[in-house]
Amino acid sequence: MNAYRVGSTMTIFIVVVSFLVLGGCGNSENVDPDLNPVPEKDEVKQGKADGLDMCAMYDLPPGCDLCDEFEWYGDGECDQGLIDEGACLGPDPDCAPVSCTDIGVGHLESDQLSDYRWLLLGSITPSTWAKDFDDFIYIDRVDQYYEPNLVLKGPGTYDLSLPDNGDMVYVKQDEGGDMKLYVAREGSLELMASGGRLQEYQSKGYLTDVVLVEAIINENGDMVPLADGNCLSLDYLEWNTLSEGCTTITLEGFSPDPGDDWEQLIYSFYSPGTGTQECNDRIDMFFAEDWTGTFDLAAIPNDDPDLCEQCLVLVEDGVGASSCTVRNFYPVSGSVYIDQMGAKANQSTGSLEDVVFREEGDDSLDGRCIYLPMAAWDTM
Numbered sequence: 001m002n003a004y005r006v007g008s009t010m011t012i013f014i015v016v017v018s019f020l021v022l023g024g025c026g027n028s029e030n031v032d033p034d035l036n037p038v039p040e041k042d043e044v045k046q047g048k049a050d051g052l053d054m055c056a057m058y059d060l061p062p063g064c065d066l067c068d069e070f071e072w073y074g075d076g077e078c079d080q081g082l083i084d085e086g087a088c089l090g091p092d093p094d095c096a097p098v099s100c101t102d103i104g105v106g107h108l109e110s111d112q113l114s115d116y117r118w119l120l121l122g123s124i125t126p127s128t129w130a131k132d133f134d135d136f137i138y139i140d141r142v143d144q145y146y147e148p149n150l151v152l153k154g155p156g157t158y159d160l161s162l163p164d165n166g167d168m169v170y171v172k173q174d175e176g177g178d179m180k181l182y183v184a185r186e187g188s189l190e191l192m193a194s195g196g197r198l199q200e201y202q203s204k205g206y207l208t209d210v211v212l213v214e215a216i217i218n219e220n221g222d223m224v225p226l227a228d229g230n231c232l233s234l235d236y237l238e239w240n241t242l243s244e245g246c247t248t249i250t251l252e253g254f255s256p257d258p259g260d261d262w263e264q265l266i267y268s269f270y271s272p273g274t275g276t277q278e279c280n281d282r283i284d285m286f287f288a289e290d291w292t293g294t295f296d297l298a299a300i301p302n303d304d305p306d307l308c309e310q311c312l313v314l315v316e317d318g319v320g321a322s323s324c325t326v327r328n329f330y331p332v333s334g335s336v337y338i339d340q341m342g343a344k345a346n347q348s349t350g351s352l353e354d355v356v357f358r359e360e361g362d363d364s365l366d367g368r369c370i371y372l373p374m375a376a377w378d379t380m
Contacts, residue, residue, distance in 0.1 A: 038070050041082065048085040065089045078227035080185075084163050091161065091186075095225075100211060100233040103171075105137055108239045110201030120203070120239055124171065137171050137234075139189070139207075154195035160184040160210060167223050171212050171232060182212035182232050183223040196298055197332035197358055199245060199369075204354060206238035242333060242354050246371035247274055254285060254377035256346040264345040266379050274370060275317035279324035283372075285312050287348065290341040297331035297355060305360075310336050314357045314370055329357035329370055342380050351376040 039058065044066055047054045055064040067073050067088035074093050083090035108122040124135035158165045169184040187210030194203040214229025254266040264286040273281045288309045301307040314329035334355030341348050355372040362368075 041072070041077075041079065044087050045081055045085055048082075048087045054087055067092065080225050080227060084224070086163065095185075095213075095227060100231040103137075103232050103234055105234065105237050108237075108241070110203075110241050110244055120241070122237075124173075134175050135171065135173050136175055137169070137237075140168050140170070155191050155193060158189040158191065160187040160189060165189070169207065169210060169212070170215075170223060180230075181215045181217065181223065182230075183215040183225060184210055185213045185225060186211035187234070193242060193333045193354060197363070198242070198356060201244055202242050202333075202356065204240045204242055206236065207234060208236055210234040210237075240354065242356050243371040243373070246356060246369040247272075248371045248373065249274070251283065251372070251375050253375065254283075254379060256379055257284070260346070262345070266346050266348075266377065268375070268377075270314075270372070274368075275327070276324065279317035280319040281314070281316045282318055283312065283314050285336075287311070287338070287341070287345060290345070292338045292341055295336050295338070297334040297336055302331070305330055310338070312336070312352075312355065328360040330360055332356050332358050332369075334372070340380060347380050349378045349380055 044054050047057065053062075054066060055062055058066075058069070060066070060069055065088055067079050067082060067090075072079050072082075072088070072092075076094060078095035079088055079092045080090075080095045082088040083092065083095075104125045105122040106125045108120050110120055120139040121136050124137060158168060160166055160169060166184050168189055169187070171182040173180040173182065188208050189205065190208070191203065191205040194205070210233065212232040212234070213225040214231065215223045215225045218224050249270040249272065251268040251270040254268045256263070257265040257267050265284055266286065267282050267284045269280055269282045273279075275281050288311065291309075295310045296302065297310065297312055302310055305311065305313065312331050312334075316327040316329065317324040318326050335353050336350060337353070338348060338350040340350075352372060352375045354374075357370040357372070359367050
């Protein structure tokens, strides 16, 4: 009789313990605070700063969202610091500003002089703050003075709500005076052309739905948003600085090359000429495949003249007197849109956009570049 009671008691104990253990591994709604108490936020923040795996410390799944697990979202306290540390994924509704000041941006220009090498900067319009000082928006490539946390290496979409991306866009209000800093915490940066063999100040892209929150710079040089700061909103901003430092050319369209035995090549002379006066300059184009669609002229394999599938070459001083010295320029940026392909390889319709050429063999980026904004053709 006693043995039966002991066995029953042990069975009940095992069931209860199993239930508590299983319940303790999920969301905080199932966590018994006596067995796994909710930590203080400062403990979590310090643990993340020390490189500890805070999810594992609290028996939670890898990569967990601690603010969600411990029900810190919507508790009346902004947890942006925990989001910045990576302990929480965000966003925290407690950090959402009540209302933001709408801003516009005037002329955007590249920065070629500062050691910081901003990708772009522009003045805020209208200036609603101190009249004697300027207000600038910065789209940042990399900080040269500190070990960079981020680098805009090339085309892509950057989510500005992610902690590692927010510092890509920021505003300095009343720069030179009693300055205020705002750092992006929402929005998207679409970089359509940048990097590679383009100069640092050559790029194309746009911003959408950006919200910038008032911030300070801490002792480590990081931009830290203020929980109760003001905010700015920017609906849309686009730019194209690919032509900077380049000679801009135009052309009328392409024609089949009568001297091409393979019936592949189409060409066009361009103006103004970039070579010597007695020589003609032209652009040659051919397609190794009969594909239609949009193609990046600077991407693999089109970045290799020997392997390209949509091939483009600018030939300076290619036709004319015997004294002409031919120089070849190849695309380092740009797109080709092929709408139709005919029975022959030199029969097609399409267009080119934002093509930047650099001279073959010149890897210094200090040499000449030639820019073709747009061109269309129809050789059908």
